[in-house]
Each structure stands twice: as structure tokens, then as C-alpha cells.
Amino acid sequence: xxxLELLGYFNYWVFAIVLMVGLYAVISKANLIKKLIGxxxxxxxxxxxxxxxxxxxxxxxxxxxxxxxxxxxxxPLPQVLxxxxxxxxxxTLALGLAMVVRIKESYGTIxxxxxxxxx
Amino acid sequence: xxxxxAIFLLSLLVITSIAIVRTTNLFVAVMLTxxxxxxxxxxxxxxxxxxxxLTEAAVGxxxxxxxxxxxxxxxxxxxxxxxxxxxxxxxxxxxxxxLMIYATFDKPRLGDPDAPVHQHIAPWYIEKTxxxxxxxxxxxxxxxxxxxxDTLGEVFVVFAACIGVLFILGVPPPAQKRLNKVxxxxxxxxxxxxxxxVGRLVIPFIVLFGLYTQFHGxxxxxxxxxxxxxxxxxxxxxxxxEGENKALQAVPRSVLLGMVIGGALLFGSVGVIxxxxxxxxxxxxxxxxxxxxxxxxxxxxxxxxxxxAVCGALLSIFHAFAARxxxx
Amino acid sequence: xxxxxxxAILATMVLALTRALMGPSVYDRVxxxxxxxxxxxxxxxxxxxxxxxxxxxxxxxxxxxxxMVGILAVLxxxxxxxRRKAELEDD
Amino acid sequence: xxxxxxxxxxxxxxxxGGVCVLxxxxxxxxxxxxYTRIHAASLTDTMGAILIFVGMMLQSGLTLAxxxxxxxxxxxxxxxPTATYALANAALLSGLxxxxxxxxxxxxxEEPAE
Numbered sequence: 001x002x003x004l005e006l007l008g009y010f011n012y013w014v015f016a017i018v019l020m021v022g023l024y025a026v027i028s029k030a031n032l033i034k035k036l037i038g039x040x041x042x043x044x045x046x047x048x049x050x051x052x053x054x055x056x057x058x059x060x061x062x063x064x065x066x067x068x069x070x071x072x073x074x075x076p077l078p079q080v081l082x083x084x085x086x087x088x089x090x091x092t093l094a095l096g097l098a099m100v101v102r103i104k105e106s107y108g109t110i111x112x113x114x115x116x117x118x119x
Numbered sequence: 120x121x122x123x124x125a126i127f128l129l130s131l132l133v134i135t136s137i138a139i140v141r142t143t144n145l146f147v148a149v150m151l152t153x154x155x156x157x158x159x160x161x162x163x164x165x166x167x168x169x170x171x172x173l174t175e176a177a178v179g180x181x182x183x184x185x186x187x188x189x190x191x192x193x194x195x196x197x198x199x200x201x202x203x204x205x206x207x208x209x210x211x212x213x214x215x216x217x218l219m220i221y222a223t224f225d226k227p228r229l230g231d232p233d234a235p236v237h238q239h240i241a242p243w244y245i246e247k248t249x250x251x252x253x254x255x256x257x258x259x260x261x262x263x264x265x266x267x268x269d270t271l272g273e274v275f276v277v278f279a280a281c282i283g284v285l286f287i288l289g290v291p292p293p294a295q296k297r298l299n300k301v302x303x304x305x306x307x308x309x310x311x312x313x314x315x316x317v318g319r320l321v322i323p324f325i326v327l328f329g330l331y332t333q334f335h336g337x338x339x340x341x342x343x344x345x346x347x348x349x350x351x352x353x354x355x356x357x358x359x360x361e362g363e364n365k366a367l368q369a370v371p372r373s374v375l376l377g378m379v380i381g382g383a384l385l386f387g388s389v390g391v392i393x394x395x396x397x398x399x400x401x402x403x404x405x406x407x408x409x410x411x412x413x414x415x416x417x418x419x420x421x422x423x424x425x426x427x428a429v430c431g432a433l434l435s436i437f438h439a440f441a442a443r444x445x446x447x
Numbered sequence: 448x449x450x451x452x453x454x455a456i457l458a459t460m461v462l463a464l465t466r467a468l469m470g471p472s473v474y475d476r477v478x479x480x481x482x483x484x485x486x487x488x489x490x491x492x493x494x495x496x497x498x499x500x501x502x503x504x505x506x507x508x509x510x511x512x513x514x515m516v517g518i519l520a521v522l523x524x525x526x527x528x529x530r531r532k533a534e535l536e537d538d
Numbered sequence: 539x540x541x542x543x544x545x546x547x548x549x550x551x552x553x554x555g556g557v558c559v560l561x562x563x564x565x566x567x568x569x570x571x572x573y574t575r576i577h578a579a580s581l582t583d584t585m586g587a588i589l590i591f592v593g594m595m596l597q598s599g600l601t602l603a604x605x606x607x608x609x610x611x612x613x614x615x616x617x618x619p620t621a622t623y624a625l626a627n628a629a630l631l632s633g634l635x636x637x638x639x640x641x642x643x644x645x646x647x648e649e650p651a652e
Contacts, residue, residue: 007122008228014129016219018136020212025140028208031198033190034140037148040183041136044159048132051168056237057230060500061169062257063339064249072232074167075241076257080266083258084273086174087344087429090183091280094436097190098287101443104194105292111199124494127457131464138468146524150476153517154467157487160510164491169503172491176509180484181516188524196528311627314519317620321613325512332505339502349509356516359523444527448549452590455556459563466566466575474572474629481621482566482579485614489559489590492610496594501603504610511610515617522628529632 011052018045032100032110036093043089050078124165125229132158143198149187153180169340170258173332177345181352182433185359189440251404252414254337262342263418263425267401270421271386274428278383281432288439311360318360325353333426337418343425350426351433363441375435382428389420449497456490477521484514548596555589558582572629573636580622587614 022045025038054075062076104110107118135158139151156179163172227234248260262270333346358366390401398405403417460483467479492507562582569575591611595604630636 004122005228007126008230009223009226010122010126011129011229012223012226013220014133016216016223017133019219020216021133021136021140023215024208024212027212028205029140029198031145033145033187033194034148034198037139037145037152037187040152041139041155044155047171048159048162051163051166051171052229053234053236054168055166055230056232059167059230059232060498061167061340061503062245063169063502064245064255064257066255073241073245073257075237076244076261077241078236079168079171079258080261082168082171083174083262083342083344084270086171086178087348088273088276088280090178090186091277091284091432091436093183094186094440095280095283095287097186098284098436098439101190101193101440102287102290110194124453124457131460134468135464144473146473147476150473150480150521151467153480154464154483157483160506161487161490164494164503164506169500169506173506173509176506177513180510180513184517185520188520192524192527311522311624314620314624317616318515318519321512321515321616324613328508328512332509335505340505345509349513352513352516356519359516359519448552452552452556455560459559462563462567463579472572472629472634474625474634475575477625478566478572478576478579478622481618481625482562482583485583485587485618486559488610488614489587492594492607493590496597501598501601501606504603504606508606508610508613511613511617515621518621519624522624525628525632 012049015045015049015052018048030112032103032112033097035112036096036100039096040089040093043085047082047085050082054078125162128158128162128165132162144196145191145198146188146196149184149191152187153184156180156183170256170342170345173340173345174348177332177348177352181355182348182437185355185437186440189437189444192444193440251411252337252418253411254415256337256339256341258340259336259342259418259422263421264401264403264414267390267421270425271390271401274383274386274425277429277432278379281379281435284436284439288443292443315360318356322353322357325356326350329353329426329430333422334419336422337415343422344429346422346426347429347431348433350430351437354430354434355437358437358441363438367438370434372435372438375431375438378427378431379435380431382424382426382431385424385427386421389417389424393417449493453490453493453497456486456493460486460490473525477518480521481514481518484510484517488514544596548593551589551593551596555586555591555593558589559586562586571636572634573626576622576626576629580619583622584615584618587611587618 019042022038022042025041026035029035029038056072056074059072059074062073065071100110103115107115109115135151135155139148139155142148156175160172160175160179163175244261244265245257248257252260252264329346329350332341332349333343336342354366354370357369393402393405394400396405404410404413406413406417463479463482463486467476470476470479488507488510491510492504495501495503495507559582562579565578565582566575569578588611591607595607598604598607
């Protein structure tokens, strides 16, 4: 495979790496807020993969310009999915943070191991 | 040529994500998360996703950072490093990463026109948008009319999350945490006169730009979700500069809840009205004699509903967190 | 010609990112985030021209407006923390 | 003839803007303490923004894009320095003393804000 061929897969490799970095944060970090940050990184990696799939060689964004004829457009469908997913992601993140605040107030700590001991 | 940009920005993305996970100071992690969202928006734009980049910009820069910081103010800022369990987690993650990278080799190359993704339904959408709706932005057409039912579900998810946060943070904190002295007026950035003056100058433009994005959704990148986030960011800026109480006077809590409920209700009622007029649920072409104008009218009203719901939800979430800080 | 400008902006982004990662005090990181924000605005507008789609400047305009909120939120957070520290001392 | 002149002038402005932005980045990295870095980064920020956006405005002639470019430049000029001012103010208030040059030999003490 020549280099240019390999570069075509670079986006997917970055997706795999950022996904795993997010997963690592969720698994190995005890602090609940760090877990939520890891979760949002995990989510952004998934968004990146969807949007990488929609790019068409030489295509522009799927907004039809009046004058231009037979334009190649990138695929609009993944963009619609991700557009709503970002806003939903933020509101669920806010829900998670609200729970973390309540855990801090009742347990006095947000380190996972200390919470388990307190139970 | 876009490969140069894409590779450059994506490698920055990887570096930032690794740096986020490694720092122990949570505040630094939040700052790096805002840089992470800047990079995501730039990547989305380079990969031809203008609407998504605008959403990531409107939501990532303003609302996410503010919500994280409000939560950090209520919980500790320092993270205690964990000693055991690091080795196994790293090995497991490394194996998974190599498996996934191995799996990516039979994916279509970036930008490959005859990839299966592009054959199935996308060309149909692009043709039908000019035929049914006759406006340029295909993404808004799919979002609000072809896939209107899913967007309705999304608005209800945002609504549920907002109600969830209000329930969770509605309970007053346990008594001993409450500061006995009278809560001095939250003056926002007190002695920063210049940001207040410039903020007072910029906030109307932010809200105006939010409304522009709301109604410009058909012709360029924009729509309800982005507009709601931008307007919420403008009012959050007002709350930061003038103090949270004055922001509550400007947009009281009842109005916020009314916006959240009203937006979701507006969306659903447009669907029901379509059924009354003979079409099926969320089929806007029956709304008026000329089907194309019916579609455009329906989409306009729905985007307004989505914008109201998202703006109300994000703002009431912010006020729920900010009110908590005064008390505890 | 836009490519030259965009490469310069990308290079500055890398420098700002290294300052964000290395920065000794926390305010260096906030400064790096601020510089990064303005560079993103410039990169978006230059790329909009590079792609020949100048109607996408709305993104850069949105970013130019929203960029300040993050920075002021951080400073508000610090002000509250120092105020709370002062209260703890005199309590 | 006139549009060649405009083209050349806008390229010169664009390149100057790029160089100015680059200098800001390098300055932000190499300067010793916080206040010199903030000085370097914020100054070249606004200057680079002016140069690049005026260069692009010349390039795009009298269209809607020029108006948008002008609006972006205006808001960048408004919000950029304000954010930097608020940052420097907060740093000063939280006890990060600027190095007044008198105590050059003293090693830069660890900022209390960390």
C-alpha cells in the first residue's frame, strides 16, 4: 500500500486512539469528574468517525448553491445524526455532573474507591 | 491538500486527549477540554460538515466549559492519583486499540466516492430536498422534515435531561454545609469594569446572531440546536458579568421552564396539526395549499421550537448549578 | 496563497498547544486556550475562503462571539475560589 | 491594472498577518514569565487578526462575505483584548507578582496560584 493509500486510513486510526484514550480515562481514573471528561472524549471520537465517513473526494458541504451545476456533495446523513448527538451529549453530561455534585455533598468525596469504602 | 490540514489537526487532537487524561489538576483538564472542542470544530469544518462545526462551536466553547467549571466549583479540584490497576488497564486498552486499528484496514479510504455509505440513501435526499422543500441546506431538510420524528425524540431527551438536573439539584444541600452568613450579592466579576462594559456591548450581538442562525437554518449552516446554544451562551455571559441574580431577573426561571416545555410542545403540536389536516404525523406538506410552502412553514416553526427548548434547557441547567454555588 | 497563511496559523496553534501543556502556572494555560480560540477563528475563515465557500463565515463569526465566554467563566471560577479561600481563613 | 494592485496588496497583508501570528506564537512560548507571554500573545493576536482580515476583505471585494469578515474582525478586536485584560487582572489579583526586573538573579518563584 503506498503512502497516500495509508493516509486515507489516518482518520480511522485517530478515531481508534482517541476512543481508547477516553476508555482508559473511564477505566483507570478514580475521580468521577475525570471519568466524565473521559466519557466526553470517547463520545467525540465516535462523532469524528461518523463525520469522517461522510467526506466525499472533491465534494463540498451539502448546501446546494444556486448557480453551480452537478456539484458533488458530501453525505449529509451522518451530519444530521451528529448534530443532534452533540446537544444531547452536553445535556446528559450536565446530568452526570449534577449527580457528581450530589455524591460529593453526601459522601464528601468524588474518588470512586473512597465512595465504595464508605458504602 | 486537505490531507495536510487533516493530519495536522488530528495529531493535535490525539496529543490533547492524551494530555487531558494525564493531568491530575482537574481545572487544567477542563481548559484542555475546551481546546479539544476547538480542534473538533476545526476538524468537522475541514471534513465538510459545516452545520456540525457550528454546533460544536456554539456548545463546546461556551456551555460545556461553564458547566464543567460550575461543577468543579462545587467539588474538589485536585484529583488523587490511583496506584493499583494501572498496568492491567493500559494493557487491555492497548490490545483493544491495536484490534481496532487492524479492523480499520478494510474500511473504505477517506473520501472514497463509491463507499457503501454514499450509495444507499444520501443521493435520494440531495435530489428530493430541492424537489420537496426547495431550499439549499439539505442537512436542515433531513433534520427537521425527513427525519423529523428522530429530532422530536432528541428534543424530548434534552427536555428529560434538563428536568433531571432540576430534580437532582433542586434539593437544598445538607444543613451543615450551608454558610450561616447572609449570602452576599453575587456581583459576578466585581471589579472587572472593562469586561462588563464590553460584555454589555457584545451580548445583544450574540443574541442577535443566535436569532440569525435560527432563521437562517434553511439557507446556510444553522438551525434550532445551534441557535439555542448561542443564545444560551449569550445569556450565560450576561450572568457571568452582571451576576447570576440579575440574569435571573432578566430571564426568570418560570420563563426558562416555559421555553423548555413550550419548545417541545410546539414541536409535537405541529405534528398533531399535520394529522388533523389530513397528512400523517409530522408531514408538513399538508399545512398549506402549496406543499413546498407547507414544508418550509413546518420546518420554520419546528426549528423555532427546537431553539426554544435547547436554549431553555441549557440556561436552566446553568442556573441550577449556579444557584447551588451560592448556597453551599 | 491562503495555504501559506493557514500553515502559519496551524504552526501557531501547535506553539499555543505546547504552551498549554507546559505552562507552569494555570494562567498560562488559560492564555494558551485564549490564543487557541482566536487562531481557530482565523483558521475557519481562511479555510472558508480556501474552499471557495465564503458563506461559511458564520462559523468564524459564531466562534469570535462565543470565545470570550469560556475565558470569563474561568476567571469567575478563580475569583470564587480565592473568595472562598479568604472566607475559610477568617472563619 | 487596479485589481492586480489590489491582489498584490492583499497577498502582502496576508503574509504579514501570517508572520505576525507566528511571531506571537513563538513569543508566547519562549518568553520567561507569564506577563511577558501575555504581552506577546495578545498583541500579535489583534495585529495578526487585522492584517489577515483586511487582506481577505480586499480579496473578496464588495460582497456579503466582506461584511461578515468586517464583523468577525470587529468582534475579535472587541473580545480579544478584553479577555486578555481580564486574564491579566485576575492573575495580578491572585498574587502572581510581575517580575519588575529588579530581582533578576532571584529564581522565578513557583506561582502561588498553581
